[in-house]
Amino acid sequence: MKKLKCECGHVNPEGTVLCEACGKPIEENQHIDGNDKTKLINMRYDGSARRSLTYNRSIIDKIWSFFSSVKVGVWLIVIALFASALGTIFPQQMYIPAEAVSRDPAIYYEAHFGILGKIYYQLGFYDLYSSWWYMILIALIGISLVICSIDRVVPLHRALKMQKPKRHETFINRQRLYSESTNVSNEEKQQVVKKLEKLRYKVRSDDGHILAEKGRFSRWGPYVNHIGLIIILIASLFRMTPWLYLDDYVWVREGQQVVIPGTDNKYYIKNKEFILEKYDEDDEQFKDALELIESRGGEVHKNYQTNVIIYKNVDADLPGAEPKLEKVLEDKVWMNNPLKFDGYTLYQSGYQQNEFSSMSFKIHKTNDSDQEALETFTIDLTAPETEYEFESGFRVVMDKYYPEYYLDDGEPRSESKYPKNPAFVIFVYPPQTDSPEINFIGIGKNIDATGENKYKLGIVDFETHFASGMTLRQDYTLPFFGLGALIFMIGVVQGMYWQHRRIWIHPKDKSILLAAHTNKNWFGIKKDIEKAISDTAIQMVIDQQEVEGNEKNKEGHNG
Amino acid sequence: MGNLATFSSTMLYTAIAFYSIATIMFGVTIKDKKKQNKKGMTGTIAISITIIGLIAQLVYFITRWIAGGHAPVGNMFEFMTFLGLSIVLAFIIIYFIYRLNILGLFALPIALIIIAYASMFPTDLSPLVPSLQSPWLYIHVTTVSLSQGILGISFVAGLIYLIKQVDQKKRSKKNIWLELILFSLIACVGFILSTITFNILDYSATFEYPSGDRTLTVEYNLPAIAGPQDGELITEGANGALFEAPGWLQGRNAAKKFNTLIWSFATGLVLYGLIRLVFRRRIGAAIQPLLKNIKPDLVDEITYRAVAIGFPLFTLGGLIFASIWAQIAWDRFWGWDPKEVWALITWFFYAAFLHLRLSRGWHGEKSSWLAVIGFAIIMFNLIVVNLVIAGLHSYA
Amino acid sequence: MRIEKAREKKKDRKRNRLIFRTIILAVLVAAVVFALITNAKKDSTIYSVGDKAPDFQLQQINKNNDLETIRLSDFKGKGIMLNFWATYCKPCEIEMPYMEELYPQYKDKGIEIIAVSLDATEPVIHQFIDKYDLTFPIPHDSRSQVLDLYKIGPIPSTFFINPEGEIVEKVEGALTLERLEGYFKQILPDE
Helix, strand or coil, rough: CCCEECCCCCCEECCCCCCCCCEEEEEECCCCCCHHHHHCCHHHHHHCCCHHHCCCHHHHHHHHHHHHHHHHHHHHHHHHHHHEEEEECCCCHHHCCCCCCCCCHHHHHHHHHHHHHHHHHCCHHHHHHHHHHHEEEEEEEEHHHHCCCCCHHHHHHHHHHHCCCCCHHHHHHHEEEEEEEEECHHHHHHHHHHHHCCCCEEEEEEECEEEEEEEHHHHHHHHHHHHHHHHHHHHHHHHHCCCEEEEEEEEEECEEEECCCCCCCCCEEEEEEEEEEECCCCCCCCHHHHHHHHHHCCCCCCEEEEEEEEEECCCCCCCCCCEEEEEEEEEEEEECCCCEEEEEEEEEEEEEEEEEEEEEEEEHHHHCCCCCEEEEEEEECCCCEEECCCCCCCEEEEEEEECCEEEEEEEEECCCCCCCEEEEEEEEEECCCCEEEEEECCCEECCCCCCCCEEEEEEEEEEEEEEHHHHHEEEEEHHHHHHHHHHCCCCCCHHHHHCCEEEEEEECCCCEEEEECCCCCHHHHHHHHHHHHHHCCCCCCCCCCHHHHHHHHHHHHHH | CCCHHHHHHHHHHHHHHHHHHHHHHHHHHCCCCCCCCCCHHHHHHHHHHHHHHHHHHHHHHHHHHHHHHHCCCCHHHHHHHHHHHHHHHEEEEEEHHHHHHHHHHHHHHHHHHHHHCCCHHHHHHHHCCCHHHCCHHHHHHHHHHHHHHHHHHHHHHHHHHHHHHCCCCCCCCCHHHHHHHHHHHHHHHHHHHHHHHHHHHCCCEEEEEECCEEEEEECCCCCCEEEEEEECCCCCCCCCCCCCCCCCCCCCCHHHHHHHHHHHHHHHHHHHHHHHHHHCHHHHHHHHHHHHHCHHHHHHHHHHHHHHHHHHHHHHHHHHHHHHHHHHHHHHCCCHHHHHHHHHHHHHHHHHHHHHHHHHHHCHHHHHHHHHHHHHHHHHHHHHHHCCCCCCCHHH | CCCHHHHHHHHHHHHHHHHHHHHHHHHHHHHHHHHHHHHHHCCCCCCCCCEEECCEEEEECCCCCCCCCCEHHHHHHHHHCCCCCCCCHHHHHHHHHHHHHHHHHHCCCEEEEEEEECCCCCCCCHHHHHCCCCCCCCECCCHHHHHHCCCCCEEECEEEEECCCCCEEEEECCHHHHHHHHHHHHHCCCC
16 A cells, blocks of 8 residues: 655545645545546545545455445435334334224225235235334345444544644635735734634634634534434344333233233233313303314223222232232322332223123012012122022022123134123022022023023123233333433534534735635635625635536537 | 414415515516626615515514413414414525515415415414424424425525526426426415305305215315215205215315316316417516526525425424434324325425435436425425325324 | 555555445445344244243143143153143144044153133133043133243144253144144154
8 A cells, every 4th residue: 555645745545636735736636526527625534545445355344335435325314214204104014903804914905995905915015013124124224324333433543633833725725715905914813812712612723824723623513413323223223122122011900909910910900090181162262172172083081090009919920829919009090190109110001991890680570570589689790609599589690791792603602801892691590499490691691591590680880991001111222222312412502503614724925815714614714704804805705616616517508 | 362363364265465565566676687686775775675564474473372282383384384484484594595576476475375275264363282282392392394395495595596597498308307296386376266255255065975884074165166975965055066086085074175177177277278378488488587687606506505495494393303303292203194204295396306416416406406406305295195095194 | 655654544545445435335334234224033932842831830621631720841851842722722623633543542652731721711621621621731811921931823733842942843823633743753852
């Protein structure tokens, strides 16, 4: 590798475009930044050598320089953009509505969206965001982030470290903002320097050459924000592992006490009470809106919450054994107000009110038109008894119980274990008899199979209860996401809201050359210069790019 | 509705009036050639009127907050109105940095269209559902809206740049695209006009249609061109639908929205035709001479500056605050809900914008096109994702 | 001499760079592979073939069986069929008679059937037992503790556990008589 020695005496590494010390363009490398075709010089990394562009030998180097390209990075972003959009054409698997005829993706998409839906399903787009190819895409962006950052930090560091006030003339007059002034007195020069210092520029001088610089740290912004993004990606990697992240769901019925899944039998939850509040329809301020919503068949809830007690099982080594519970806390959980305990977070997620908790029956004579109750009894559906005896001599036996009754080919069955549509086969033993009268009874059903029963059952009352759906989370990765987001924001703000502005004052024979460069916000630096040179003989800088553009435009119009 | 609420909506109308006057004043500044975009009198008056309008809208915002008991960002009307406010606010900020009058001539009408569009949704004070009852509602929605307002300014600047720089002498792909963008703005006006017209006529036609195992009804306020699938007209004397909306349209009242879209396009086309008749050339070509004295580099700078301010703010409001709230309310900070995905897409897009501009030197025209597309994505997320793609964010 | 030294140095730097790049790329690729594997394995349960079956203790409620409480570890040395079922589950109902048919014969050979019921209330289980005259132990997991422990998804779900307490086979869905017998033979204790 040959080093490039500039006429100022500085030795530059290979691939350097502008001499690190004086800024003079190094002739044979001008094609790298395209300087050979324009009047203005490209100030990227101040023309210092970028590693990825210099070696390209082994396969590793080739992969490296592939990912080091911003072009590749932007392409990856654009592809990810389109891929993400693809997943919103139809709902993702997890958002298939609960009331859909079938929640099985194989059926749902075709039934709902026709042939397009079928293709969508077959391409696997119903679970696009956890597909291997989407993950690889995001991972490639991550790789590009890491390599781009590593590859650019070094030349940037080199460029920023070598800020010499004394620059080569070609470096100065090929800047975008440039002016040449004559008859500038030394006092005026000092005045400019003072004003620049007042504008918080750091001013250094060398042999009459002056460099005023401001906001250098903003150049690090992009790398800081990329580090933030990398932390976020690492955090999502950790989140996929079960030991840093837990997600479980539990239904608890009012009055019920269950183990909280995912806690290794350590924690139990009791639903003391579930509260559902609606907005008052007579409320003046919302009257119109509520009427409108109701006319559409909707309703607006004000709040739903569960009052819970959390217990800890101090004897949790043997699951299933009678737990030894100690109360941890008693609190309420409602929307937007999750409950935290011992590193877990409990969320109010949903509720259901279609379950019965108890039913009361009466026995009356079949031929009694008043249906006067001879006896009444209540079946507690959370822990039903099978036998009920009465002093009058009646005896009732619950022979069959179907929590969620349905007829399956003429055979009574239960759909689930939840008492959503309870039905019973009940034997009624009238006093002093051993042969029962058989009744089949449920909501809206009361059948006497023989038609000869002397006594009849009737439902007097029932109670329903709420089932509260609660999500349990344990997520130790959250602080990492938070940290990543914070660093990202710091980096973005640092890079976007501040700019690295540099102003060079270059004495040449009897005149003064003024040049300026900023990485963004040219308008701002022009304003600074305007302020600094006011009341002096120094000429305001011309925007050479604008001039160039105008000339081009004119040519275009003429031709 | 109480007095306060009435007062509040009066203030919104006041703001609309002021914005309209300010737009005209900014239009007058073009004629002020002598003092072009340096502290001209007309410009000062125009910006003052804009600020008064903004104050009126802030009064609307605060009084509605007091009347409703929650910040008025809870439904589509309230959010869109606030977006209008954000655009005006962003415009004022940018105005005081760059003092460019022409920006007002474009930014204020956009804000006006958005506010008018908002008023087409139910404007009643409505209560908040449990999932929205959180201080994060204000934090998340206001930052997102402010960021979108600023990105809206980048759209406006990009549009100005394109109208000025795209060659209008002969028909080209570029000026057809530009014309399409301008047409979509006109279609928004078409939507507002047709809605207001039939509102005044008090038009109503109710349809019944099956949805799953239920029968739902939907009230059309515009004559039905596209009716609901298998729908049946039950209002006497109203016109039946010309055809049925396609079945793959999802979400509540999808057919009605589709019908509205057709109306907007139709009215927009009529309006566009009229404008073409009057000027006898493309709208872009008609506006171009007004921009003769504008420095393209300055406009380009504004495009970029607006993105540079808007992008971090969007990240903060649309992704970070959104995630924090989602973690609290929905127990996960990210769930690939369509709205979330489109926020990510917006973010990807502006990230690509910045990389292309800063690393690959996409300035001027290229970057203006990108600014325009970016805002189109934002509006897509706001309107289409809310109204067409059903998701957790369908609050309208 | 100096040129040689410089060349040497350059070579070193190039080699170091290659090593550095290789390491970084290797780390990145490893992270991606890790992510893909974890993602693919996401849906599988915690306990799979080869793992030790975790211990639990439940109340036994089948009156045709003498045991009162069931503790899995008490059956060490025997082959265990650990079945999860419920009365409302149709495929469970299909395989139950097969289990009952083979139970007396294999019990003598050192195999125990433990059919954990996931029902909510006891009466329905008793109805079911009476209908099929089941004799093997039926513990009742009324608090869903064992369900959570074994991360049971759809039922029936059956674990075949060898005399050493290791899971030999995990079956989801109903079993036929032949398959059931085949699995029993796999977990027979050595005489």
